[in-house]
Amino acid sequence: xxxxxxxxxxxxxxxxxxxxxxxxxxxxxxxxxxxxxxxxxxxxxxxxxxxxxxxxxxxxxxxxxxxxxxxxxxxxxxxxxxxxxxxxxxxxxxxxxxxxxxxxxxxxxxxxxxxxxxxxxxxxxxxxxxxxxxxxxxxxxxxxxxxxxxxxxxxxxxxxxxxxxxxxxxxxxxxxxxxxxxxxxxxxxxxxxxxxxxxxxxxxxxxxxxxxxx
Amino acid sequence: xxxxxxxxxxxxxxxxxxxxxxxxxxxxxxxxxxxxxxxxxxxxxxxxxxxxxxxxxxxxxxxxxxxxxxxxxxxxxxxxxxxxxxxxxxxxxxxxxxxxxxxxxxxxxxxxxxxxxxxxxxxxxxxxxxxxxxxxxxxxxxxxxxxxxxxxxxxxxxxxxxxxxxxxxxxxxxxxxxxxxxxxxxxxxxxxxxxxxxxxxxxxxxxxxxxxxx
Amino acid sequence: xxxxxxxxxxxxxxxxxxxxxxxxxxxxxxxxxxxxxxxxxxxxxxxxxxxxxxxxxxxxxxxxxxxxxxxxxxxxxxxxxxxxxxxxxxxxxxxxxxxxxxxxxxxxxxxxxxxxxxxxxxxxxxxxxxxxxxxxxxxxxxxxxxxxxxxxxxxxxxxxxxxxxxxxxxxxxxxxxxxxxxxxxxxxxxxxxxxxxxxxxxxxxxxxxxxxxx
Amino acid sequence: xxxxxxxxxxxxxxxxxxxxxxxxxxxxxxxxxxxxxxxxxxxxxxxxxxxxxxxxxxxxxxxxxxxxxxxxxxxxxxxxxxxxxxxxxxxxxxxxxxxxxxxxxxxxxxxxxxxxxxxxxxxxxxxxxxxxxxxxxxxxxxxxxxxxxxxxxxxxxxxxxxxxxxxxxxxxxxxxxxxxxxxxxxxxxxxxxxxxxxxxxxxxxxxxxxxxxx
Numbered sequence: 001x002x003x004x005x006x007x008x009x010x011x012x013x014x015x016x017x018x019x020x021x022x023x024x025x026x027x028x029x030x031x032x033x034x035x036x037x038x039x040x041x042x043x044x045x046x047x048x049x050x051x052x053x054x055x056x057x058x059x060x061x062x063x064x065x066x067x068x069x070x071x072x073x074x075x076x077x078x079x080x081x082x083x084x085x086x087x088x089x090x091x092x093x094x095x096x097x098x099x100x101x102x103x104x105x106x107x108x109x110x111x112x113x114x115x116x117x118x119x120x121x122x123x124x125x126x127x128x129x130x131x132x133x134x135x136x137x138x139x140x141x142x143x144x145x146x147x148x149x150x151x152x153x154x155x156x157x158x159x160x161x162x163x164x165x166x167x168x169x170x171x172x173x174x175x176x177x178x179x180x181x182x183x184x185x186x187x188x189x190x191x192x193x194x195x196x197x198x199x200x201x202x203x204x205x206x207x208x209x210x211x212x213x214x
Numbered sequence: 215x216x217x218x219x220x221x222x223x224x225x226x227x228x229x230x231x232x233x234x235x236x237x238x239x240x241x242x243x244x245x246x247x248x249x250x251x252x253x254x255x256x257x258x259x260x261x262x263x264x265x266x267x268x269x270x271x272x273x274x275x276x277x278x279x280x281x282x283x284x285x286x287x288x289x290x291x292x293x294x295x296x297x298x299x300x301x302x303x304x305x306x307x308x309x310x311x312x313x314x315x316x317x318x319x320x321x322x323x324x325x326x327x328x329x330x331x332x333x334x335x336x337x338x339x340x341x342x343x344x345x346x347x348x349x350x351x352x353x354x355x356x357x358x359x360x361x362x363x364x365x366x367x368x369x370x371x372x373x374x375x376x377x378x379x380x381x382x383x384x385x386x387x388x389x390x391x392x393x394x395x396x397x398x399x400x401x402x403x404x405x406x407x408x409x410x411x412x413x414x415x416x417x418x419x420x421x422x423x424x425x426x427x428x
Numbered sequence: 429x430x431x432x433x434x435x436x437x438x439x440x441x442x443x444x445x446x447x448x449x450x451x452x453x454x455x456x457x458x459x460x461x462x463x464x465x466x467x468x469x470x471x472x473x474x475x476x477x478x479x480x481x482x483x484x485x486x487x488x489x490x491x492x493x494x495x496x497x498x499x500x501x502x503x504x505x506x507x508x509x510x511x512x513x514x515x516x517x518x519x520x521x522x523x524x525x526x527x528x529x530x531x532x533x534x535x536x537x538x539x540x541x542x543x544x545x546x547x548x549x550x551x552x553x554x555x556x557x558x559x560x561x562x563x564x565x566x567x568x569x570x571x572x573x574x575x576x577x578x579x580x581x582x583x584x585x586x587x588x589x590x591x592x593x594x595x596x597x598x599x600x601x602x603x604x605x606x607x608x609x610x611x612x613x614x615x616x617x618x619x620x621x622x623x624x625x626x627x628x629x630x631x632x633x634x635x636x637x638x639x640x641x642x
Numbered sequence: 643x644x645x646x647x648x649x650x651x652x653x654x655x656x657x658x659x660x661x662x663x664x665x666x667x668x669x670x671x672x673x674x675x676x677x678x679x680x681x682x683x684x685x686x687x688x689x690x691x692x693x694x695x696x697x698x699x700x701x702x703x704x705x706x707x708x709x710x711x712x713x714x715x716x717x718x719x720x721x722x723x724x725x726x727x728x729x730x731x732x733x734x735x736x737x738x739x740x741x742x743x744x745x746x747x748x749x750x751x752x753x754x755x756x757x758x759x760x761x762x763x764x765x766x767x768x769x770x771x772x773x774x775x776x777x778x779x780x781x782x783x784x785x786x787x788x789x790x791x792x793x794x795x796x797x798x799x800x801x802x803x804x805x806x807x808x809x810x811x812x813x814x815x816x817x818x819x820x821x822x823x824x825x826x827x828x829x830x831x832x833x834x835x836x837x838x839x840x841x842x843x844x845x846x847x848x849x850x851x852x853x854x855x856x
Contacts, residue, residue, distance in 0.1 A: 460837030
């Protein structure tokens, strides 16, 4: 633990200070004094290629962001265990009173690939990740069983199915359901194609993913 | 759920496409083809004012990012429950073979404030968040009991103590400890001051936070 | 006692005469003729790295400066003993009618370190200094007992607590309290970071130290 | 206590940061890392017109400075009371191992004037200052009784007598006497004329004050 702080991070921080921070110092100071008031929570993947702030060109104070492997939302189930994802959702809804929750998946997701591999009998190494992916093992099994789809098509299909499942699970949280029904909160899906840079947004009625009008 | 996708996100995405993506499309294409190979995992808070990619001016492929409330790492404890944080750590270490893990906290953290409020007898609303913060209730209680510190000083002290605790908990993961001892992985702490934009990095020996030479 | 006057002081004095004095001789002459009328008293530490005139770039006549080990103000307690600090405060208030008193502490203070060492069972050598530091032994003991803080964090915390204590003790002097309540005198805290050169000023309401807008 | 920090101090600090600190930041950083190692202690008056760092053009780390009213050193007398001056002397000798102690007085000293006024039956207001000046009441009485001297000559005479008395009292401290006799410490006197800017240094043999060769 006596290692030097990674130099590329110090270099990047220097760019931040001379760049974004230099031009937005008043905004940071205001956000510090008045507290954060983001209107939107994003539930995204840890993947290094799909940072929400980058894809949505978001500035400080705009997005409250929960990131876990494969952007999964477990079903509502308070018990004696720690629930990092549910805690963040609760905090965003009850304390920050966000108006939007966006579940954002992406192409080439390692977690999704792991779930398909598990369904095919080749579970990735790791006890935690194995247990974590059981949340989507049922849908992964169904997709993997469909041999009409290429493996690449299976991957994209499961990525989108998982976004729909996460949104469905969000509705099992009483405090989410209540606010959605009262019109105070809306739930959205998005899928990012790392290769082409394309963003696809989900139609809330049909669950289809389409490229939005720009 | 038939709401329009938040227009400010579409607007931001449009900026991304004409800006960063336009100049880095080759990099995105390469990252899609070859897969992500980040050298560094960042464990950060969901706070909208402290996105790691922004603070470290990081591009696509650089940072594998787990974000939860108050950047907490639970102690190693595989069981029947879902472990989002532990899963991401396991994925980063075993599958991505990252060389650095940075636990980044920040000033004015709502989760830390909640832990101090709980210690003072005013627990914030919410069952999940309440349970989640029990991970730091012992240290929060000790800090809150020190009435010589102002409430703001208690907050900063606990933010830094929690970073040290998260790093300590990382070392309870056998696959982390083994790699750290083999020199293949190093653990770092960082604390970001939202108001001033200052980054403080942790000295691995003493645990102190200091401003790095820029 | 027949030693030569330290040559570096003669050299420095020569610089003073050809520099500051040469350009400000009228000011010195006026200050000699009319007497001093400083608006501000500074209570600071003897430390060679934290001279108030240097840090505040103050010219002749501006600051009435009391310096002792660790910038301590004892509680009001007139008795048969000599009270150097209380005498200076009394002189500044009653005779000079200063409008501000600034208690200025600093990082890496040897007196504060001595108080923490004493609390840890390693009192520094010296009967006078030992007795002097009993003024802060209670707060030093509380800070030292908090093992969640690194020793460097304990040091900074105690430095700031001691500034607050000194200001609190100032208010036990009837002639201070009366003038503060009448709006004729204000009390301030400041903390100087030797390493970075940063000045932090105390918020009179909360007691927090913050970097002032420059 | 909710007053604004005195603006002229913030302004002065800004000058310090853009001036001295900007050109000496390495020195400050080094002094912070390695600790202070001043070779010289100065015992001076609180007077706003006679700051040692200014008169000796001293930089950070050079002078360990005790300032009280009229630069008095009480005779050695450890007891149950707080001794700010003796503590600073002890700290300088035992912990910092300084090689020189300079007692610096100055013209138009308010404390010296107060002692002469007391001897003439017009004691200045203030219980602490009254007690403090009893340290020099005997010599003040003798000077005041000499009606052959003008009041201005009495003032200068007492200022210099008090410097000699302070140096004499220093020699009553066993740890001072021992080091002086061992050649490890030397004691010096100096007197600063505020009006003309002249520095007079004391001859250790005769006690006379003379202007040094520049």
